[in-house]
Amino acid sequence: xxxxxxxxxxxxxxxxxxxxxxxxxxxxxxxxxxxxxxxxxxxxxxxxxxxxxxxxxxxxxxxxxxxxxxxxxxxxxxxxxxxxxxxxxxxxxxxxxxxxxxxxxxxxxxxxxxxxxxxxxxxxxxxxxxxxxxxxxxxxxxx
Amino acid sequence: xxxxxxxxxxxxxxxxxxxxxxxxxxxxxxxxxxxxxxxxxxxxxxxxxxxxxxxxxxxxxxxxxxxxxxxxxxxxxxxxxxxxxxxxxxxxxxxxxxxxxxxxxxxxxxxxxxxxxxxxxxxxxxxxxxxxxxxxxxxxxxx
DNA sequence: GGAGTTCCCGATGGATGTAGTCGGGAATAC
DNA sequence: GTATTCCCGACTACATCCATCGGGAACTCC
Numbered sequence: 140x141x142x143x144x145x146x147x148x149x150x151x152x153x154x155x156x157x158x159x160x161x162x163x164x165x166x167x168x169x170x171x172x173x174x175x176x177x178x179x180x181x182x183x184x185x186x187x188x189x190x191x192x193x194x195x196x197x198x199x200x201x202x203x204x205x206x207x208x209x210x211x212x213x214x215x216x217x218x219x220x221x222x223x224x225x226x227x228x229x230x231x232x233x234x235x236x237x238x239x240x241x242x243x244x245x246x247x248x249x250x251x252x253x254x255x256x257x258x259x260x261x262x263x264x265x266x267x268x269x270x271x272x273x274x275x276x277x278x279x280x281x282x
Numbered sequence: 283x284x285x286x287x288x289x290x291x292x293x294x295x296x297x298x299x300x301x302x303x304x305x306x307x308x309x310x311x312x313x314x315x316x317x318x319x320x321x322x323x324x325x326x327x328x329x330x331x332x333x334x335x336x337x338x339x340x341x342x343x344x345x346x347x348x349x350x351x352x353x354x355x356x357x358x359x360x361x362x363x364x365x366x367x368x369x370x371x372x373x374x375x376x377x378x379x380x381x382x383x384x385x386x387x388x389x390x391x392x393x394x395x396x397x398x399x400x401x402x403x404x405x406x407x408x409x410x411x412x413x414x415x416x417x418x419x420x421x422x423x424x425x
Numbered sequence: 426g427g428a429g430t431t432c433c434c435g436a437t438g439g440a441t442g443t444a445g446t447c448g449g450g451a452a453t454a455c
Numbered sequence: 456g457t458a459t460t461c462c463c464g465a466c467t468a469c470a471t472c473c474a475t476c477g478g479g480a481a482c483t484c485c
Contacts (some may be wrong), residue, residue, distance in 0.1 A: 141390035144473065151382040161425070167431070175380055181474050187433070200482025201430045216389070237318055239294040242412045246404065247284035249374075253396045261389065269385045277381075310460070324445055330462070343453025344459045369450065 148177050149185040149223045157211035157267045165204030192222035213268055217258035291320050292328040292366045295412055300354035300406045308347030335365035354410055360401035
């Protein structure tokens, strides 16, 4: 798959949080985790990274939980991804410098560029809309 | 980096082999490995995969070595990549099927599509030309 | 102010994959 | 027949991924 499970879990949680953003409500780790069938103590780590990355805010204690800091339309998927998989810090540029390696390094750059273009061109809002379209389609199916 | 070292080493070797393809000559593992400063016994494994994938042919014994089966213009980078990193066979479709996961699966598909488009749109011939352009540019620099 | 709830933080462990090493065998040229 | 080259598979060291866990800090509500 194109996403690590860290990234996938984090994004899934964010879509859920995007859906309730306008209401000002919060969601708890355990809620999201059980709905999505992912380990709650693991999901917690992702939400922590997202909080440190300025994407989420948290509230402690009973009735606590997480919510988006910014509206979903202002959160780029690229931010989220780099926040979640960037914790293992180093992108090494090992630089073997024969011309053949340089050419491949250029191609690798094109690939990363293409990936980034897509991720920068997608917001949480859009993911949410796609989810809702999917739900609509499923509702149709049952009529 | 966007390529594993397996893939990178394999492609580097293929660029060298593409450069001498029209002469009908062969190159030996040890030659390529020492020029590119990569472990020869390791490179050997990649060339074996490429032979099994129908991209290279080999000749044994003294004066032996490897050569491309097809002209460089007929070898897509996508073939090479799937041959080199596809040996660990399974692309798993673990399919957690909440709508949120489905949306992400769709996005992952877009990403893979974009990657494949680039790799299918690039041939060994093109990589060779880029290398030669780079060599030209460096030659200029020394005048 | 005490109890329960929720987030917070770091340590730990197993499974898997990556990058390489190695020993010995088979074909070929000279 | 000997040296050279490719051929084949096993093995290891290390890192990274995917969690699991124990205990602490803030907060609500009674």
